[in-house]
Amino acid sequence: MRRLLVPLVLVLSVGGSLGGCGWAGRHAETSKPDVFQLQGYVSVGGAASGVPGTPCLAPTSVPDVVAGATVRAADADGKVIAVSSLDSGVLAQASDGFRCNFAFRMKNLSGSRPSYQILVGDRPxxxxxxxxLTEGKPAVVTVTASS
Structure with a gap:
């Protein structure tokens, strides 16, 4: 009985660890999925001064960067892969003054592409x-407010 117990414990521990990573149950695939969650924010300069961390709006010269605005991720050829929207703006202090930052997230992007293009509104x-991005560095899309 003791000989049977050791292999059984080993099988159960390996099976449990695979199940925890989301790999078990993907029987038709031959390799582990290579996906990640892209995190980033659109940072608009020229925001009104205030207390960092409080809600803010982008300057009026940047009317297309608002909570709910569309953000797209595209491959190197410009084909849109994922779409998300901006969260509400949060005030941040930077070396060049105050900025209003609008966070976004996109799930299940492939880690096999060399790069992603992030598009906000009609901006380049x-x-x-x-x-x-897969190492956790945020995609910071910088927008300068015109005067």
Whole structure:
């Protein structure tokens, strides 16, 4: 009986660890999925001064960066892969003054692409390296308010 118990415990512990990572139950796949959650924010300069961490709005010269605005992730050819929306703005102090930051997240992006383009409104795309994004570095889309 003791000989049977050791292999059984080993099988159960390996099976339990695979189940916890989401890999068990994906019987038709031949390799582990390579997906990640992209996190980032749109940072708009020229925000009114105030207490960092409090709600804010982007300057009126940037009317398309607001809570709920669409954010798109595209591959190197410009094909849209994922769509999300901006959270409410949060005031931050930077070396150049105050900025209003609007966070966003996109789930299940492939880690196999070399880079992603992030597009906000009709603004030019900004490119981010996938390796940095999978390591947890946020995609910071910088927008400068015009005067």
């Amino acid at each position: 795309a900004q490119t981010f390296q996938t390796r940095e």
